[in-house]
Amino acid sequence: MNDLEITGLTHSYGRDARALDGVGFAVPRGSIVGLLGPNGSGKSTLIKNVFDLLRPQAGTITIDGSPHAAPDAKRKAVYLSSNDYLPEFLTAAEYAAMIARFYGLEVDREEALELFSRFGMDGRYDDLVEDYSHGMRKKTQLMVALMVRRRLTVIDETLNGVDLEALHLAEKELAGLRDEGLSVLLCTHDFPVLERLADEVVFLDRGRVVYNAPTADLVAEHGSLERMVYGYLESGER
Amino acid sequence: MNDLEITGLTHSYGRDARALDGVGFAVPRGSIVGLLGPNGSGKSTLIKNVFDLLRPQAGTITIDGSPHAAPDAKRKAVYLSSNDYLPEFLTAAEYAAMIARFYGLEVDREEALELFSRFGMDGRYDDLVEDYSHGMRKKTQLMVALMVRRRLTVIDETLNGVDLEALHLAEKELAGLRDEGLSVLLCTHDFPVLERLADEVVFLDRGRVVYNAPTADLVAEHGSLERMVYGYLESGER
Amino acid sequence: MNDLEITGLTHSYGRDARALDGVGFAVPRGSIVGLLGPNGSGKSTLIKNVFDLLRPQAGTITIDGSPHAAPDAKRKAVYLSSNDYLPEFLTAAEYAAMIARFYGLEVDREEALELFSRFGMDGRYDDLVEDYSHGMRKKTQLMVALMVRRRLTVIDETLNGVDLEALHLAEKELAGLRDEGLSVLLCTHDFPVLERLADEVVFLDRGRVVYNAPTADLVAEHGSLERMVYGYLESGER
Amino acid sequence: MNDLEITGLTHSYGRDARALDGVGFAVPRGSIVGLLGPNGSGKSTLIKNVFDLLRPQAGTITIDGSPHAAPDAKRKAVYLSSNDYLPEFLTAAEYAAMIARFYGLEVDREEALELFSRFGMDGRYDDLVEDYSHGMRKKTQLMVALMVRRRLTVIDETLNGVDLEALHLAEKELAGLRDEGLSVLLCTHDFPVLERLADEVVFLDRGRVVYNAPTADLVAEHGSLERMVYGYLESGER
Numbered sequence: 047m048n049d050l051e052i053t054g055l056t057h058s059y060g061r062d063a064r065a066l067d068g069v070g071f072a073v074p075r076g077s078i079v080g081l082l083g084p085n086g087s088g089k090s091t092l093i094k095n096v097f098d099l100l101r102p103q104a105g106t107i108t109i110d111g112s113p114h115a116a117p118d119a120k121r122k123a124v125y126l127s128s129n130d131y132l133p134e135f136l137t138a139a140e141y142a143a144m145i146a147r148f149y150g151l152e153v154d155r156e157e158a159l160e161l162f163s164r165f166g167m168d169g170r171y172d173d174l175v176e177d178y179s180h181g182m183r184k185k186t187q188l189m190v191a192l193m194v195r196r197r198l199t200v201i202d203e204t205l206n207g208v209d210l211e212a213l214h215l216a217e218k219e220l221a222g223l224r225d226e227g228l229s230v231l232l233c234t235h236d237f238p239v240l241e242r243l244a245d246e247v248v249f250l251d252r253g254r255v256v257y258n259a260p261t262a263d264l265v266a267e268h269g270s271l272e273r274m275v276y277g278y279l280e281s282g283e284r
Numbered sequence: 285m286n287d288l289e290i291t292g293l294t295h296s297y298g299r300d301a302r303a304l305d306g307v308g309f310a311v312p313r314g315s316i317v318g319l320l321g322p323n324g325s326g327k328s329t330l331i332k333n334v335f336d337l338l339r340p341q342a343g344t345i346t347i348d349g350s351p352h353a354a355p356d357a358k359r360k361a362v363y364l365s366s367n368d369y370l371p372e373f374l375t376a377a378e379y380a381a382m383i384a385r386f387y388g389l390e391v392d393r394e395e396a397l398e399l400f401s402r403f404g405m406d407g408r409y410d411d412l413v414e415d416y417s418h419g420m421r422k423k424t425q426l427m428v429a430l431m432v433r434r435r436l437t438v439i440d441e442t443l444n445g446v447d448l449e450a451l452h453l454a455e456k457e458l459a460g461l462r463d464e465g466l467s468v469l470l471c472t473h474d475f476p477v478l479e480r481l482a483d484e485v486v487f488l489d490r491g492r493v494v495y496n497a498p499t500a501d502l503v504a505e506h507g508s509l510e511r512m513v514y515g516y517l518e519s520g521e522r
Numbered sequence: 523m524n525d526l527e528i529t530g531l532t533h534s535y536g537r538d539a540r541a542l543d544g545v546g547f548a549v550p551r552g553s554i555v556g557l558l559g560p561n562g563s564g565k566s567t568l569i570k571n572v573f574d575l576l577r578p579q580a581g582t583i584t585i586d587g588s589p590h591a592a593p594d595a596k597r598k599a600v601y602l603s604s605n606d607y608l609p610e611f612l613t614a615a616e617y618a619a620m621i622a623r624f625y626g627l628e629v630d631r632e633e634a635l636e637l638f639s640r641f642g643m644d645g646r647y648d649d650l651v652e653d654y655s656h657g658m659r660k661k662t663q664l665m666v667a668l669m670v671r672r673r674l675t676v677i678d679e680t681l682n683g684v685d686l687e688a689l690h691l692a693e694k695e696l697a698g699l700r701d702e703g704l705s706v707l708l709c710t711h712d713f714p715v716l717e718r719l720a721d722e723v724v725f726l727d728r729g730r731v732v733y734n735a736p737t738a739d740l741v742a743e744h745g746s747l748e749r750m751v752y753g754y755l756e757s758g759e760r
Numbered sequence: 761m762n763d764l765e766i767t768g769l770t771h772s773y774g775r776d777a778r779a780l781d782g783v784g785f786a787v788p789r790g791s792i793v794g795l796l797g798p799n800g801s802g803k804s805t806l807i808k809n810v811f812d813l814l815r816p817q818a819g820t821i822t823i824d825g826s827p828h829a830a831p832d833a834k835r836k837a838v839y840l841s842s843n844d845y846l847p848e849f850l851t852a853a854e855y856a857a858m859i860a861r862f863y864g865l866e867v868d869r870e871e872a873l874e875l876f877s878r879f880g881m882d883g884r885y886d887d888l889v890e891d892y893s894h895g896m897r898k899k900t901q902l903m904v905a906l907m908v909r910r911r912l913t914v915i916d917e918t919l920n921g922v923d924l925e926a927l928h929l930a931e932k933e934l935a936g937l938r939d940e941g942l943s944v945l946l947c948t949h950d951f952p953v954l955e956r957l958a959d960e961v962v963f964l965d966r967g968r969v970v971y972n973a974p975t976a977d978l979v980a981e982h983g984s985l986e987r988m989v990y991g992y993l994e995s996g997e998r
Contacts, residue, residue, distance in 0.1 A: 070376055085880060099378055128921075129372050129414070129894060134655070135440070140337055153482075166799060170296075176367070176655040179610070180843060202373070205387065207842075209921030210798045210949045214990055233364060235924045238986060248847045272952060278930055278958055321684045323642060366683075367656060372893070404561060417848070418605060419889040441569055444683030445604075448560045448711045452752055473686045476714055476748060510714060535886075566849065575854055605848050605890070611804065611841055611916070616813055648773075652843070716876070 047111070048072040049198045049229035050096065050123075055089050055105035057253075065091040067253040068105070073198065076227040078220060080244035080261065081274060087250040089233060093202055095126050095212060120131060120248050121149050122197040126204040126252050128233075130183030134176035138162070141175065142190045161189045165212055181208045192219055199223060200231045217243055237272040249275065251284065285349070286310040287436045287467035288334065288361075288430065293343035295329050295491075296433045303329040305491040306343070307435045313435065314465040316458060318482035318499065320473060320513060325488040327471060331440055335363050348435050359387050360435040364442040366471075368421030372414035376400070379413065380428045387432050399427045408510055415426040430457055437461060455481060477505060489522065523547040523587070525674045525705035525729040526572065526599075531581035533567050534730075543565040543729040549674065552703040554696060556720035556737065558711060563726040565709060569678055573601050576618060586673050586749060591749070597625050599679045602680040606659030610652035617651065618666045623696070625670050641688055657684045668695055675706045693719055713748040717741060725751065727760065758760075761825070762786040763912045763943035764810065764837075771805050771967075779805040781967040782819070787912065790941040792934060794958035794975065796949060796989060801964040803905035803947060807916055811839050824911050836911040842947075844897030848890035849930040852876070852944045855889065864910050875903045879926055906933055913937060914945045931934050931957055937955045952987040961985060965998065 047118060050073035057066040066088045073079045083089040094100040098105055098115045105116035110122045124145075132224070146153045162171045167184045175183060184204055191199050205216055219242060220230050232244060240247055240261065247264055249257040256278060257264060261271070268274035278284065288311035295304040304326045304421040311317045326457045332338040334345055336353045345352035348360045362383075363413035370379060377396070384391045403423045413421060422442055429437050443454055458468050458481060470482060478485060478499065485502055487495040494516060495502060499509070516522065526549035533542040542564045544737045546636045559565040570576040572583055573650040574591045588597050600621075608696060609617060615634070622629045641661045651659060661682055667675050679691055696706050696719060708720060716723055716737065721742055725733040733740060737747070742749035754760065762788035773779040780802045785792045797803040797811060808821045810821055821828040824836050838859075846855060853872070859900040860867045876885045879899045883981050889897060898918055905913050919930055934957060948956035952960055954975065961978055963971040970992060971978060975985070992998065 089483055094374075094378065099374060099382055122808075127371065127373055131369075131373070133365065133369055134367050135369070136332075136337060140332065144337055152973075173912065174655070177653055179650070179652040203921060207917060210796075210989065211993065213949070214993070235927070237949070275924065279928070320686075355611070412893070414893040415891055417888070442681060445679060448558075448751065449755065451711070452755070473689070514685065516688065517690070529820065560957060570850075570854065573859055575850060603847065603849055607847055607849070609841065609845055609846075610843050612808075620813055671796070 048076050048108070049077075049110055050231060051106075051108045053106050055095060055102060055107065055224050057088070057095060057103050058109065059098070064253045066095070066105075069250065069253065069255055070105070071248045071255060071258050073229045073231050074245075075229060077242050077245040078222055078230045078232055080247040080271075081231055081233040081238070081250070081279055082242040082247060083250035084275075084279060086170070086252065088253040089250055090202075091253075093125070093233070094198065095201060097123070107253070124149075124191045124194055124196040124199050125260065126187045126191055126201045127197070128203040130180045130187070132175045132178075132186060133185050134174065137172050137174055138170065138178075138186050138190075139172050141186070142193055144188050146194055149196065151194055153193055158189070158193060161192060165215060166209070169238070181212070184208050184240070185212050188196075188216055188219070192223075195223065195226070195228060198229050198231065200233070202233045203235075203284045205234070206236075213239075237270065237275070240271055249273060251278070285313045286346070287313050287315075287348055288469060289344075289346045290334070291331070291344050291450050293324075293330065293333060293340060293345065295333060295338065295341050302491045303342075304333070307491065307493055308343070308488045309496050311467045312469060312483075313471050314451050314462055315483040316462050316468040316470055316481050318478040318485040318509075319469055319471040319488070320478070320485060320509070321488035322513075324490065326491040327488055328440075329491075330488070331363070331438060331471070334438065335361070344506065361427045361435050362387075362432055362434040364425045364429055364437070364439045365484075366441040368418045368425070370416075370424060372412065373413055375410050376408065376416075376424050377410050378426075379424070380431055382463060383428050384432055387434065389432055391431055396427070396431060399430060400451060403427055403449070419450070420448050425478060426454055426457070430461075433464070433466060435447045435460065436467050436469065438471070440471045441473075443472070445473075451477075473513075474515070475508065477511055485509060487516070489516070523550050523551045523566065524584070524587055525553075527582075527584045528568070529582050531568065531571060531578060531583065533564075533571060533576065533579050540729045542571070542581075544579075545729065545731055547709050547724045547731060547734050549705045550721075551705060552700055554700050554706040554708055554719050555723040556723040556747075557707055557722060557726070558707040558716070559749070559757060560751075562710055562728065564729040565679075565726055567729075568672055568726070569601070569676060569709070572671070573599070600625075600667045600670055600672040600675050602663045602677045604677070604679040606663070608651045608654075608659050608662060610650065612664075612695040612731065613648050613650055614643075614662050615644065615648050615653075617662070621666050622670055625672065627670055629669055634665070634669060637668060639664055641691060642685070657688070660684050661688050664692055664695070670700075671699065671702070671704060674705050674707065674740035676709070677751060678709045679711075681710070682712075686696045689715075711751075713746065713751070716747055723747060725752070725754070762791045762822070762947055763789050763791075763821045763824055764945060765820075766806070766810070767820050767822065769806065769809060769815065769816060771802075773816050778820075778967045781810070781965065783964065783969055784819075785962045785969060785972050787943045787945050787959060788959075789943060790938055790943040791959040792938050792946055792957050794954040794961040795945055795947040795964070796954070796961060796985070798989075798993060800966065802967040804963055805812070805967075806964070807839070807947070810914065811837070811893055821911070825883075826990050837842055838863075838905045838910040838913050840901045840905055840915045842917040844894045844901070846889045846892075846897050846900060848872075848888065851886050851888055852884065852892075852904075853886050854883075854901070856907055859904050863910065865866060865908055868934035872903070872907060875906060879903055879929060895926070898922050899926050902930055904934070906937075909940070909942060911938065912943050912945065914947070916947045917949075919948070920950075927953075949989075951989070954985055955979060961990065963992070965992070 053070040055069040110117040112119040142153045291308040293307040349356040350357040382393045529546040530546040585595040588595040767784040823833040826833040942961045956979040
């Protein structure tokens with residue numbers, strides 16, 4: 047069973063070359079899959095397709111077995127954006143409630159406060175987002191995703207630049223999601239995080255899947271994910 | 285018929301004094317109502333209640349006659365936030381499509397391009413929001429609201445700091461919404477904009493309605509909205 | 523005696539039409555002069571020339587009688603930017619000290635705290651700027667300018683979007699600078715603020731001075747600054 | 761010869777525990793030194809002391825042998841901030857010129873354009889910073905530092921979140937600075953970047969130096985920098 051399954055996904059903007067050209071891969075239930083790609087790899091286009099922000103031009107996407115644009119599929123996935131995009135006019139508590147309501151859930155205030163405390167944001171849960179630093183906004187995105195615990199969590203470079211301790215804690219929390227049988231698509235070019243956490247890695251370039259294999263196999267073959275990626279980028283293969 | 289009707293709205297945070305204390309006013313169909321208030325007036329709490337981001341503790345809110353939290357009521361109102369809050373990872377075109385879809389609409393691309401051109405953003409409709417200046421983000425919020433043309437448009441200090449020409453054009457466009465029989469709740473402390481545009485003005489302070497009358501009457505009585513507001517704030521009445 | 527005097531200022535970017543084409547005006551000692559202009563008027567280019575961020579291609583600029591690029595001239599003027607540009611990694615106290623030191627001054631901590639309190643930022647002076655809202659950042663720029671009290675203060679749309687009370691207080695403080703014999707160049711399209719505060723108004727369009735006269739005269743002639751500006755923009759004169 | 765030398769640096773805020781408590785380390789000429797520390801380690805306070813934004817309360821700092829607050833010392837070091845702090849109202853070209861002028865240099869436009877092109881910012885050198893994405897702002901900070909090539913470059917988490925290719929290129933450029941005999945203090949918790957680039961690593965916690973040794977030795981002893989850091993943070997030693 048796959049929590050996310052993508053087959054033959056193709057997308058072009060105008061007359062330009064294809065942003066996605068027949069991409070297919072899966073996030074199996076209870077796994078963490080890393081997604082890697084340079085600028086122009088098609089990663090953003092892919093994520094926009096998964097969250098129905100762009101309409102697939104060819105190919106299929108299913109979330110937990112349902113077509114991705116169906117209302118119940120939408121309620122099974124949560125997206126953490128690549129920046130600190132949060133409504134500044136809300137408090138974290140109001141934001142969490144808004145997101146939870148979208149999923150038909152209620153926030154447990156005690157749990158939320160405990161999570162905020164563990165992520166070094168004691169006493170800030172009822173403050174307006176506009177008074178948060180960039181790092182705090184990113185951590186808030188993550189904590190709200192941890193509160194709603196969806197079948198599929200997609201993390202798009204969200205944790206760049208958060209503090210050392212939050213990053214360490216985040217890794218444990220993501221592993222915890224997997225331990226509960228939930229899945230994560232982790233888009234990051236923090237190679238060692240991927241080497242520690244990801245069961246499989248997908249490497250995209252110019253709209254195609256270049257590598258898609260268990261992390262251990264890719265590391266065994268290339269020495270490290272980093273060597274794999276930079277070796278590829280500097281090679282003539284591209 | 286009122287596009288927005290608020291009666292007896294009361295809201296407290298924790299044990300603090302009441303943020304809203306029995307507030308009531310209406311936005312009649314086909315009108316522009318100005319909403320004014322200093323820090324701590326309760327304006328933000330009121331808007332969050334209208335858009336169901338906070339649950340009313342007492343009182344009622346209807347949008348076009350329906351309870352504000354009902355799905356059809358939600359599809360009749362659009363909110364423009366007090367800052368340049370837009371998803372950076374989308375283009376304006378993708379953002380407009382996302383918002384339109386929420387309302388069950390489709391964006392007419394030609395009209396959108398024409399609007400972008402008039403607001404001085406020629407050729408930028410398919411650029412990522414992350415490459416927009418603050419002013420461009422604010423204008424984009426407004427233009428998308430103009431595309432979806434809801435029964436009620438709530439503008440929360442959104443246009444602070446946009447350029448002279450956009451501001452002038454925005455005024456005409458808002459008057460245009462009214463001419464079509466749509467309504468606007470315009471939260472701004474740009475007094476002359478209110479004097480030119482608003483049919484009525486509501487002035488809140490400390491969670492209560494201080495003034496609520498036709499703009500012309502308030503200007504006749506106080507000389508100008510500005511004198512009304514600063515006169516009140518400096519008086520002992522408060 | 524003029525605190526700022528500009529004569530024949532001309533500036534072109536590449537082969538484009540002239541951004542500034544022989545602009546001249548003065549800010550007399552102990553006065554507030556408003557500077558108005560639509561997009562592309564040359565206002566930004568003018569300010570960058572005054573602060574030596576662009577090199578004048580023709581014309582002269584003096585600050586308190588000295589050539590504007592001379593070190594002592596630079597220490598006589600302070601610039602408040604059009605956005606909330608402040609170093610996020612500093613506290614307001616550290617930022618104020620850094621600016622004061624540039625001018626060879628020391629910040630009086632008691633006065634600073636009192637100013638922060640009056641501007642509604644009690645207890646925030648030693649917080650990092652990264653935890654400030656946009657409005658707080660703008661107010662901090664203004665307060666630091668009030669602490670260093672230079673001969674010439676140039677305010678470039680800085681106060682757009684700050685709260686009602688801060689705006690009201692800001693007006694009094696700027697009038698206070700004038701009462702001490704200092705000068706302000708106030709770039710804003712908040713027309714009533716200009717009508718209340720500015721002794722003279724300069725209106726730029728397409729790199730040329732269109733109007734430059736005492737505010738009272740311009741209001742007498744055109745009805746209001748707003749009518750003057752929008753009348754001009756919509757006329758064929760342009 | 762050390763490009764940066766810190767001895768006995770101590771700093772307290774108010775009555776709180778010491779932010780820095782006798783910190784000492786050096787950045788030898790022609791080397792890259794990594795600086796690591798969790799929240800509250802004192803890293804920010806240390807950097808503010810080096811750049812004279814806070815006055816040392818005890819201890820000494822020299823840059824290229826001169827006391828750090830001396831004008832010539834200040835002209836030998838460049839600071840890249842932890843966020844994308846750049847003046848939005850300037851173009852990159854204007855910003856680069858402003859920074860270069862502070863160091864008594866001129867920007868070679870051809871070289872600047874070539875650098876922008878290599879960092880994926882072709883054709884953007886004369887655009888306003890306000891139209892740059894976060895990643896572009898960070899890359900601009902780095903490129904300007906590469907243009908002015910100071911004796912000591914201090915990079916404070918600046919490159920978090922830039923794209924894969926820029927990061928790879930940045931590493932080469934920093935190695936290039938070292939090859940020219942210049943020095944870098946690289947504050948990042950990107951462990952593999954440190955393992956590849958840094959000749960030595962300093963690990964701070966609670967205002968004290970916990971580890972300071974050649975990177976190779978630390979890796980040999982602990983397995984990796986990451987294990988060293990998280991092992992320490994989770995141990996009772998702290």
